[in-house]
Amino acid sequence: MSPGTPNSILPFNKNYPKNRLGLSKWLFDRKNPLTARVFVNQIWQEFFGKGIVKTTGDFGMQGELPTHPKILDWLAVDFMEHGWNVKRLVKQMVASATYRQSAVSTPEKLANEIARCKEMTDKPFAVNLTFLPSLTPPDYPGLIKEIIDAGVPVVETAGRNPAEYLPALKEAGIKIIHKCTSVRHSLKAQDIGCDAVSVDGFECGGHPGEDDIPNFILLPIAADELEIPFVASGGMADGRSLVGAMALGAEGMNMGTRFIATQDAPVHQNVKDAIVNASELDTRLIMRSLTNTERVLNNDAVERLMEKEKALGDKLRFEDIVDEVAGVYPKIMHEGTMEVGAWSCGMVAGLVSDIPTVKDLIDSIMTEADSIINQRLSNF
Numbered sequence: 001m002s003p004g005t006p007n008s009i010l011p012f013n014k015n016y017p018k019n020r021l022g023l024s025k026w027l028f029d030r031k032n033p034l035t036a037r038v039f040v041n042q043i044w045q046e047f048f049g050k051g052i053v054k055t056t057g058d059f060g061m062q063g064e065l066p067t068h069p070k071i072l073d074w075l076a077v078d079f080m081e082h083g084w085n086v087k088r089l090v091k092q093m094v095a096s097a098t099y100r101q102s103a104v105s106t107p108e109k110l111a112n113e114i115a116r117c118k119e120m121t122d123k124p125f126a127v128n129l130t131f132l133p134s135l136t137p138p139d140y141p142g143l144i145k146e147i148i149d150a151g152v153p154v155v156e157t158a159g160r161n162p163a164e165y166l167p168a169l170k171e172a173g174i175k176i177i178h179k180c181t182s183v184r185h186s187l188k189a190q191d192i193g194c195d196a197v198s199v200d201g202f203e204c205g206g207h208p209g210e211d212d213i214p215n216f217i218l219l220p221i222a223a224d225e226l227e228i229p230f231v232a233s234g235g236m237a238d239g240r241s242l243v244g245a246m247a248l249g250a251e252g253m254n255m256g257t258r259f260i261a262t263q264d265a266p267v268h269q270n271v272k273d274a275i276v277n278a279s280e281l282d283t284r285l286i287m288r289s290l291t292n293t294e295r296v297l298n299n300d301a302v303e304r305l306m307e308k309e310k311a312l313g314d315k316l317r318f319e320d321i322v323d324e325v326a327g328v329y330p331k332i333m334h335e336g337t338m339e340v341g342a343w344s345c346g347m348v349a350g351l352v353s354d355i356p357t358v359k360d361l362i363d364s365i366m367t368e369a370d371s372i373i374n375q376r377l378s379n380f
Helices: 020-028 033-050 071-081 086-094 107-120 142-151 161-170 182-193 215-225 239-247 269-277 300-315 329-334 345-351 358-376
Strands: 126-131 155-161 177-180 196-200 231-235 283-286 294-297
Touching: 071 086, 107 142, 126 142, 142 161, 142 215, 161 177, 177 182, 182 196, 182 215, 215 231, 231 239, 231 329, 239 358, 269 329, 283 300
Parallel strands: 126 155, 155 177, 177 196, 196 231
Antiparallel strands: 283 294
């Protein structure tokens, strides 16, 4: 057997010399599916502590699949298209929203927040665990231990697949609700053992997925295909939303934007006022060409961002819009500097006209829902 390169990866070009120069040309051939991906994955691991492919030394049959294949593919192609520029690759990563996320959650802080909740209510409540890649990821096992020790009955998970953390939660008798933007993701959550899902329609603020399916279609399909219960998210604001969601098969509804516009929400008054003053026409979808669609409330920064998207088209890169999307939330939510960047907001803003207490909001929702069911629909 003569020495050579594996044909299963890329046949050795007969025009290449059979020496180190030829090997170099083969390695850096744009048709080689591994070189750029392996290198990008190694750099990703240096910054985030874990590769997109966890088995950084094995991309073969025995290795693990990438957790985010589209990100890996995009970074690899971008790396090659820009002359294998390592400095640029590093800049792409450190300028990303993922890198800039601050892992401020600690077990101690969570324990304090749980204790505060228990002081304010004797009713059951849930804790959210969002699993995202980060340079310094939260101490998830520590957070889970605090949740278990505190006797929290329900955990809402979001972000990437929570499967590796489910056994500890399930063993403690905790119910798991996973947030999903499609029925196929909901079915996956069901398969890994989640007890319920939150199904987010296209109307929702934040990341609605890439399917663009509104709740009038999404919820009935979820009801037809799922065996576990689900709650409706996206476009939910009042008693009409609750009755409609339940009529379409949901067991209840989940609200985000509506709860921000309450007296109890710990955000700047400017944020609440912006939601009240907005209409259903005032949100925009950004980052579609990056396959990272986000629904945000329109402002000067969003207009600038959309101009960049229009001008660059498919050539848009995250670094082109980093000023409008990275690290802006503290300035908006805490300082009330509303034009500094893009922030998530649902189309439901068009239904929000006041800033009540959470108690008054819930009471009004239940009163309205009861009236619809027992009065308007009673003679149907």
